[in-house]
Amino acid sequence: MPDVRRATPKDEAGIRAVHQAAFPAVERESVAALAVDLLHVLSKPETFSFVAVHEEDIVGHVAFSPVKREGTAEWVGAILAPLAVHPDFQHRGLGTRLIETGVEAVTSLGGRVVFVYGDSQYYGRFGFLPEVAEPYVPPCPLQYPFGWQAKPLVAADDFPTPGRLDCVPPLSDPKLW
Template sequence: MSVRIRLATSLDRDDIRDVHLSAFPECESQLVAELAANLLNEDTDPETITLVAEAGGQVVGHIAFSPVTADSRNRWLGYILGPLGVKPEHHKAGIGSKLVKSGIGQLSEKGVNVVFVYGDPEFYRRFGFSVEAATRFLPPYELKYPFGWQAMTLHESGTNERAVQLSCAASLRNPALW
């Protein structure tokens, strides 16, 4: 079945919620579905990018990338990937990878310097994310699983060895998500 990746609109809200309610374990699915819906609404500057994957005319996957800001860096652009989910009956068909690659391609074209993700390194390293690239960047909240904090540099922004504190979009300002 062919898969199409497109920008999401507010009409996709219920489908996006359904993706995450079915993709994530019950203990976290409500929280993630809520986050996905909130990010779809959130007016950030620069803009939050939300993509959906459609197969057979149905939304079967979703990914969001929202901006993060660094305390001391004016002309630096950072984004964080999350959430990402694919409906279980469509797993292992390359849809999750397609969503990640498509989003990262768009961010790279926008000149974004660094993309972050908080997730399983086993999955994200295949795209070029690494724990090492994230070490100088302090996440907005204390992490329950610090080994999941990763980054990928898309465009170098000069050397700076100082630790950098990151802030995130309002939808992500919930310690339960970290």
């Protein structure tokens, strides 16, 4: 079973390769570039990634970066993006482990919400819900609004104030949304 550990900048080539292998041709280069760019982001709170490693090869990757209320330093939580598991290693629970490990890390940093923009069939099983994300306006217009979901990490009373969100520069590209 592959190990899951924190990624470092030395993992750049493996992270790029796993996204190139997992995503369809139309988006693989932009997602791989995003994954690599996020590895080098210096943010507060931190941007971090986890990798799944099998015999020294990276076979899975997920990144979490902070989101803030637009124009403020108020930390709302993190966004999970991107996520990929190499096709040869899919359906073994690795995607689940990467998501759960990252969500735990965001929780222990004090994050209140984790956002994701993706397939609700997949993310719904982890407690990501469109209705939780709905009061928070993503940084760019969405091509698929139903893909905008969030998982609460705190009780509803402690939710961040609704409003527009800012994210780290590599994710602020309208083509990714």
